Amino acid sequence: MKGEEVQANWKGLSEEIMQGIAEWREQHPKATFREIEAEIDKRLSELRAKMITDTAMASVQAGWKTSSSDVVCPKCGEKLEKKGKKKRKLATQGGREVELIREYGVCPKCRQGIFPPG
Numbered sequence: 001m002k003g004e005e006v007q008a009n010w011k012g013l014s015e016e017i018m019q020g021i022a023e024w025r026e027q028h029p030k031a032t033f034r035e036i037e038a039e040i041d042k043r044l045s046e047l048r049a050k051m052i053t054d055t056a057m058a059s060v061q062a063g064w065k066t067s068s069s070d071v072v073c074p075k076c077g078e079k080l081e082k083k084g085k086k087k088r089k090l091a092t093q094g095g096r097e098v099e100l101i102r103e104y105g106v107c108p109k110c111r112q113g114i115f116p117p118g
């Protein structure tokens with residue numbers, strides 16, 4: 001995905017979220033400050049998780065391809081054998097799980113599987 005497409009997605013999602021919060025407020029006119037805070041956090045964490053995923057994916061796609069020959073094992077410095085792409089699950093601070101598709105390599109010496117940093 002290109003940068004503009006990603007931004008258009010974020011914009012669409014944030015508009016949906018803002019709309020949703022406004023509707024929720026109409027349906028919950030007596031909500032307390034805490035309830036409002038919790039509701040907004042919950043809804044924004046969705047946008048947050050999406051932004052983290054998209055941003056991380058974009059940097060991986062840019063990073064690994066151009067420097068694939070220099071990806072080495074952090075322990076022994078051996079060149080990693082590429083094993084293709086794998087899903088990696090990460091938890092965000094908002095308690096959401098994001099799934100990244102990342103290139104995965106295995107060190108031929110230590111036999112350790114590594115997701116290169118990025």
Ligand SMILES: [Zn+2]
Pocket residue numbers: 073074075076077078107108109110111112
């Ligand atoms: Zn190694």
